[in-house]
Amino acid sequence: MDRHRQIIDAVRRAGQLSVAELAERTGTSEMTVRRDLELLAEQGLLERYRGGARSVLLRGEEPPFALRETDGVEVKERIAVAVAEMIADGEAVVIDAGTTCLAVARALARRRLTVMPLSLHATNALIGAPQLRLLMPGGEPRPGELALTGPLTEASLAALRFDTAIIGCCGLTAANGLTAYDLADAAIKRAAIASAHRVIAVTEAAKFSRTALALVAPASALHAVVTTDDAPDAEVDALKALGVAVRRV
Amino acid sequence: MDRHRQIIDAVRRAGQLSVAELAERTGTSEMTVRRDLELLAEQGLLERYRGGARSVLLRGEEPPFALRETDGVEVKERIAVAVAEMIADGEAVVIDAGTTCLAVARALARRRLTVMPLSLHATNALIGAPQLRLLMPGGEPRPGELALTGPLTEASLAALRFDTAIIGCCGLTAANGLTAYDLADAAIKRAAIASAHRVIAVTEAAKFSRTALALVAPASALHAVVTTDDAPDAEVDALKALGVAVRRV
DNA sequence: CATAACAAACAGTTTTTGTGTTCGAACCTC
DNA sequence: GAGGTTCGAACACAAAAACTGTTTGTTATG
Numbered sequence: 001m002d003r004h005r006q007i008i009d010a011v012r013r014a015g016q017l018s019v020a021e022l023a024e025r026t027g028t029s030e031m032t033v034r035r036d037l038e039l040l041a042e043q044g045l046l047e048r049y050r051g052g053a054r055s056v057l058l059r060g061e062e063p064p065f066a067l068r069e070t071d072g073v074e075v076k077e078r079i080a081v082a083v084a085e086m087i088a089d090g091e092a093v094v095i096d097a098g099t100t101c102l103a104v105a106r107a108l109a110r111r112r113l114t115v116m117p118l119s120l121h122a123t124n125a126l127i128g129a130p131q132l133r134l135l136m137p138g139g140e141p142r143p144g145e146l147a148l149t150g151p152l153t154e155a156s157l158a159a160l161r162f163d164t165a166i167i168g169c170c171g172l173t174a175a176n177g178l179t180a181y182d183l184a185d186a187a188i189k190r191a192a193i194a195s196a197h198r199v200i201a202v203t204e205a206a207k208f209s210r211t212a213l214a215l216v217a218p219a220s221a222l223h224a225v226v227t228t229d230d231a232p233d234a235e236v237d238a239l240k241a242l243g244v245a246v247r248r249v
Numbered sequence: 250m251d252r253h254r255q256i257i258d259a260v261r262r263a264g265q266l267s268v269a270e271l272a273e274r275t276g277t278s279e280m281t282v283r284r285d286l287e288l289l290a291e292q293g294l295l296e297r298y299r300g301g302a303r304s305v306l307l308r309g310e311e312p313p314f315a316l317r318e319t320d321g322v323e324v325k326e327r328i329a330v331a332v333a334e335m336i337a338d339g340e341a342v343v344i345d346a347g348t349t350c351l352a353v354a355r356a357l358a359r360r361r362l363t364v365m366p367l368s369l370h371a372t373n374a375l376i377g378a379p380q381l382r383l384l385m386p387g388g389e390p391r392p393g394e395l396a397l398t399g400p401l402t403e404a405s406l407a408a409l410r411f412d413t414a415i416i417g418c419c420g421l422t423a424a425n426g427l428t429a430y431d432l433a434d435a436a437i438k439r440a441a442i443a444s445a446h447r448v449i450a451v452t453e454a455a456k457f458s459r460t461a462l463a464l465v466a467p468a469s470a471l472h473a474v475v476t477t478d479d480a481p482d483a484e485v486d487a488l489k490a491l492g493v494a495v496r497r498v
Numbered sequence: 499c500a501t502a503a504c505a506a507a508c509a510g511t512t513t514t515t516g517t518g519t520t521c522g523a524a525c526c527t528c
Numbered sequence: 529g530a531g532g533t534t535c536g537a538a539c540a541c542a543a544a545a546a547c548t549g550t551t552t553g554t555t556a557t558g
Binding site: 120123134156159 | 372373377383385386388389397404
Binding site: 299 | 547548549550556557
């Protein structure tokens with residue numbers, strides 16, 4: 001809803017806000033704000049305390065899934081469409097967790113493919129797709145993200161060979177390679193890359209200026225990167241110099 | 250909805266019925282019946298043809314998941330509660346696919362357990378459960394049923410040891426053992442039984458008079474059976490003679 | 499080609515959802 | 529533990545959505 005976004009943004013900007021303040025800014029009653037906050041807190045979009053709410057983004061961590069999911073939706077869809085064009089019918093594809101990869105999964109739902117999603121969000125998006133052969137990896141779904149990780153996931157990946165891996169990331173630079181916040185996630189991404197013939201990384205422009213904790217792979221391990229047209233030229237050129245095909249959409 | 254159930258039942262009884270006939274019986278317009286039929290056919294609850302609809306139950310096959318799901322709901326819930334009582338906190342449990350086992354999964358959602366569901370329906374019921382450690386097996390989800398099968402599922406089960414396996418069935422008799430319609434399913438049930446210390450079978454009374462194609466295990470492989478109080482005494486006694494604890498609820 | 503079945507469009511109705519107010523309970527602060 | 533604040537349940541009302549039946553033109557099928 002519109003007011004929900006308004007509240008999230010206001011809280012994110014201010015760090016924390018009182019219920020009364022939010023009621024005034026949104027032009028609604030305090031009761032409505034309380035109901036909204038309860039809902040949003042439940043989804044992990046903010047944190048509730050008596051009298052108001054505070055942002056969950058203050059730490060250096062990755063923002064929660066629900067927040068990223070509604071952020072830059074058309075950008076992710078543009079990337080997803082571009083990736084879908086690079087996949088041929090009949091291919092076997094492994095799709096990483098994350099919101100951008102979820103968009104890719106949705107874009108591939110009506111295609112004739114074999115797909116292994118690495119998150120239950122993508123799974124749910126692909127269930128019931130008539131022409132699609134859905135293959136689930138094992139593993140433990142991380143709360144919120146629903147990314148499958150752990151030895152069962154690694155074993156599932158190790159047992160298979162894919163034509164293409166679609167990999168998301170938290171940071172990507174030519175110098176530091178593809179990085180992720182979560183160590184367990186990073187291990188899975190590495191396993192997915194290892195069992196795929198071709199690796200396509202997807203990323204919004206912002207991630208070119210970021211490096212996360214866990215190194216997944218050097219940039220040279222990627223075959224293609226699909227990103228937006230506002231990606232910094234320097235990084236794009238550096239990636240190209242490493243032999244990575246970069247597509248900006 | 251009420252009218253939907255009415256339509257399903259009428260079609261099931263008659264084998265097939267015209268739109269006009271259904272409109273009269275439900276006291277609505279033909280347009281409404283058409284809209285209902287479209288919806289129901291989409292869910293696999295019946296089959297549509299020009300002028301009417303026919304039941305999908307005419308063959309010897311297992312009725313579709315969506316049909317079984319809304320059938321005998323309180324009976325399944327009673328069984329589920331009884332099973333939940335037999336599970337201690339902290340146990341590792343593998344839960345089979347099927348509608349009765351789905352009820353068990355729901356009953357266990359708020360418990361402190363490690364759970365591996367063998368169907369994505371159960372997975373969705375367990376996602377977000379705060380105290381529960383959810384463990385996904387790999388595999389290919391069968392359409393509708395969403396039961397995970399195949400070598401990935403078997404490998405996931407083979408790699409683990411559970412305290413308890415909750416197993417559903419299509420048929421169960423002391424003489425013919427526990428049987429299933431689907432060969433792939435049967436293999437998974439067998440693997441689940443093999444990796445569990447204790448095996449609890451769940452079943453409505455009707456299944457005691459049935460034997461399906463694929464043998465999963467002899468009745469003696471079960472440690473307990475939870476069923477309803479209208480289960481035939483002869484079968485119950487025969488199971489008890491094999492050393493199986495039978496609980497009727 | 500004619501007739502029956504269908505699907506889209508629209509209008510009216512019903513149901514659901516969302517919102518604001520009131521009030522008693524729960525909760526901090528001093 | 530007194531006093532003020534925040535909270536959440538309950539109710540009433542409004543807005544939105546879902547549902548239904550009619551009309552219309554289109555599509556199948558014999």
